[in-house]
Structure formats: C-alpha cells, structure tokens
Amino acid sequence: MSVSRMEEVVRLEQVKRHYHVGDEMVHALDGISFSIQKGGYWAIMGQSGSGKSTMLNILGCLDRPSSGAYWLNGVNVAEMDDDELSDHRLKNLGFIFQSFHLIPQLTVRENIEVPLLYLGLPAHERSAKANELAERVGMAHRLKHLPTELSGGQRQRVAVARALANDPAVLLADEPTGNLDTATSIQIMGLFQELHEQGKTVIIVTHEPDIANYAKSRIVLKDGRVATITEAAI
C-alpha cells in the first residue's frame, strides 16, 4: 500500500465543486474520488455538462475544490493560495489545449522557453533545452517561426514541447485533437503514445471515444459523478 501511494501522482478524495448561479447552487462535481498511478495513460470522458471542464480545471490547478482533497504529486492542492497554485502548475503540470494556445507574437523557440523563463533558467540553458524539446517533437526545423506560420499539427507539437519543458508529473491534454484533421490527429496521438512509453503520466480529457481509445485507462463522468472507471494494469 505504501509503495503504491508513492507511485500515486494524482489522488482525489470526495472532490466537490459547486457554483452559485444567481440563487441556485450548481454542483459541477459532486463527490469524486479516484487516483492515478505514475506512468498511467488516462482518458477522462463525459458529455457536455458532465463536469468534464470543471474536472480539467481542478486537475490543472486552475481551480480549487469547494470541498474534498486533491493531491497532485503528493501535495494537497485544495489548501493552496493563488501563488502556491501557480508554482505548483509551473513545476508539476504540462498543459495541452484544444486550440494550442501558443503566444502568437512569440517564435516557436520563445514559446517553448516560456515555462523555462518562469522557472528562472538562464538564457543559454533555456536555449539548449528548447532545442532538445523541439527535436523531441520533430519541430527543430521551425524554431524561428511564428505560430501563424505553422500548420495545426505543427502548432500542437510545439504546444507539447512547451508542456514538456518543465518535465511535469502530469501531462494534461484538453481535447488535443479537437481542431485537427484525422491524419494529423493520428500523428499527435502517436506522439502521446510515445510519451506514455517514455514513462510520462498522461491524462486526456475528451468527449471523442476514438481518442479515448488510445488511452489505457478511462474515467467516464456523468452529472458530476464518476459513472465508470476502468483501470489498466501498468
């Protein structure tokens, strides 16, 4: 038990999240518990309104549970203030978004260097690391380009490189292929597969079963609760 605890990267205990909308109380998440082992490859599924987005925000430390506990990499996020939450994201999380979210005025290299900048790495180390990461996602030849000069698939590769820059405990992808055509989607999912094989913990939030099928384990949310949970042995 204690050994598996150490391997746990994500652990949620009775996580609830509710909002006040006017006089009404909306329970977006209504008591969710699960844990994810290091190296796991998970899909979190659900229809719109299932609490999927709220789940993503909480897993991504952009939001805090109203009650319950969330341990990311061994630390309870529920009690953190804004600065601690920011630092926690910086050190432990890699975000990948549906619409890539690269900073348009920065080059590929500069985009990859953003987390490294906040981590306080000196220029030459940032530069070396950016080269290495671009190489890893097959974008080394586009380092001086602006995001607008890249195709959707290329942009998502850059986004993955950026997400990997801080060597995060969890890679959190939100509909990573939502804006890509089928062929490119397959390439990107191949990239996630590679990362998984290299031992990364990957969580993909999606409503597409095709994409969810790439993952080894799966959680299906419904009305703010866990409907089904299927965990593969690592």
Added chain:
Amino acid sequence: MSQLFYVWPFVRLGLADVWRHKTRSFLTMLGMVFGVASVIAMLAVGEGASQQALESIKRLGSQNILLSSEKPPESSGSGAGRSKLAMYGLLYEDEQRIRETVPEVLLTVPARMVRRNTRFSDRQMELRVVETEPTWFDVVDRPLLAGRVLRTHDLEVNANVCVLTELGVRRLLAAEEMVGQLIRIGSGTFEVVGIVKNAEGGAVQAPDSEADVYIPISTGKKLFGDTVIRYTTDGHPEGERIELGQIIVKMSSTEAVEAGSKAMEAMLARFHKKRDYKINVPLTLLREAERTKKTFNVVLGAIAGISLLVGGIGIMNIMLASVTERTKEIGIRRAIGARKSRIIVQFLINTCVLSIGGGGLGILLGVAIPMVITLTTDMPTVIQPYSLFLAFGISAGIGILFGLYPAMRAASLDPIEALRHE
C-alpha cells in the same frame, strides 16, 4: 542575477510590442515626449534667464546699497521759455551722515555722472563721465584690462587722469594703445591711465554699464563744478545742480544690508524735503529674482506636470487596451504557472518601455529646443544636467504609476476565463 535573466526577455517583448504597433506606440509616446521635452526646455530657458539676471545683480555687489539722485516729479520744468535751475539730489552731507551714523557701513563711494563731449584726436563723442573716488573700483566688480585704476593720490592732487571702459575706448575708435594717450573731456585734458572691462549685459541696469570714462571726483568738481547747463530744444538754457549723482554704500556683510538700507531710508527722509533720491538694494533685487525664479519654476512644474499627467493617462489607456487584447496570452501564461506578480511585472515593463521610450525622445527634443532657441534668438539657455535625470526618473515613474492599474487588471484576470477569451 536570476532576476536579470527574467527581466530581459520581457524588455525585449515590450520593445517588440512597441515595434509591432509602431504608429500606435508613437502616438501614445507623444504625450510623454512633449511633457519631458517641455520640462527640460523650460528649465533650460528659465535657468538661462535667471542666471543672467542673477549675474548682473551680483555684479552690483550683494553687500552694496545704491543711492541715486532722482529728479523729483514736481520740479520738472513748468515755466516754459524761462531759464530754470533745478537743485536736487544727494549731497556730500548725506554721504558723511551715512558714514558716521549708519552702523556696519564699510565704506561709501560718491559718484557724479554727467554726459560730456569727449575728444580723441579728430574723434568726438559724448561719453558718460563718472566722477568718483578710487574706492569705486573696490566696490564694483570691474576687471582691469590695461594700465591702472584711479589712485588716492590722483584725488589729492586733482590729477587730470581718467580710466576708460572698453566700450568707451571702442566708441572713440581708438585702434592703438590707449593708455598714456591724452583725451579732451569737456574743457579739460586728461591722460588715460587705464582701461577696465565693461559690465556684461544684464536685465538690471547697472549704474555704469555704458561707455564710461572715470575721473577723480575732486578734479571734476574743480573743473566742472556742480552745475550742468543744458539747452532745451527751443534754445533756452536749463540747468541742474546735483551734488552727487550716486552714493554706493558697501556694508560689512550681506546680513547688514537690510537694516542698513532701512536706516538710510529713514535718515534721507528726514533731511530731504522732496523725494529726490532712490535706494536700490541689489540684494533685494537678488531675492526678488530668486523669488521670481521660484514662482516661474512652480508654474513650469505645473505645466509640465499636466502634460506628463496627460501623457501618462494616454499610456494607461493604451495599456488597458493592450490588456484586453492580450487576455488570452495572460491566460496562457497563468496556466503555465506565472504568478500574478509576474504578469504585473511583465505589463509594468511594457508600460515602462513606452514611457521611457517617450521620455528618451523627449530628452532629445528637450535638449534640441534650447539649442535652437539660443541659436535663433540669442537668449541664453542653460540645460540643467539634473533635469535630464529628472526627466528620465519621471518617465520611469509615470510608466510604473500609470502601468500599475492596467497591470493589476491583467493579473487579476481569472485564468480560466482568460483562456476562454477569444
């Protein structure tokens, strides 16, 4: 050190941002440019003017009090066609009384000033003849260019010697060495024994700023007496009898000047029935000039402050627009793990790039304007080195002050909302 690694990329980002929106940035910066330029230029002009005024006042001596004879208003010629002898002004008695009764008086210098015809070889010229004592040259700052000034001995023997000012020499068109030459002044012949520098131009009329010739007062009295006869335009003689045109009183210290001038004022008021004298205290003029300068600076400061305020508001406005424009970027940076404070720093740097950029251009313009003014109008300007630092500090300060609100707005955006922003 690591802070530097951290700041530089944002400075570059700010510069790139300014460059990307060239027109917008330039227009935004204009407010700062004019604000800063006007601060520097106005300070330079003001300083130039006041230095000039102070200089000429200081030349009169801050320990000195100037008493001069003045024609009292009621004695001005009413009897048209009749010859008239006006008697007024300061007397030798006055000088003596001042020396003996007013405390802290170091010395008094009497002087009479009369315009007289002066001749040098075939050149004829009306010069102002200052009949005075050798101490004049101790009291009034008048550097010697050649020869010597008057001596006590000249006074004792009523010597026919004179000292010319540079301008006087030039007026007489004397090309050759003047010292040792003889000139005619009125009915007397005088040997030129020295040449002194003229007082440089000034806002305050110096008593001896013109083409002057100085002769011993005793010689003057013997030769010309106290009465001056002039002929009016309709040919009637008009005479004036003035014992002393001027008394310069030097006090032992600048602190004694005020009390001294009051004492003299009271004394003269008692002995003169008409107000036929005037008291000028260079120190008071100096104080007034300094006060004027202070007022001037306050007005300047207010104008400059308003233009900088307007400039700052312009920058703030643009930065607020920029925050809205870059909402998504802010969301991305926050999601990646930037603390609020880092977003604040980023936007502050961005604002400072704008304001300091504007300030820099303003400094260039502010240095150029006084130069152009001096070149085209002869007005002296003195660019104050501190005003450049002040301008730089102000522009950085404005960047921070007016950048703070947009930056805090940017930082307080909810990252989830910001990411969703299109």
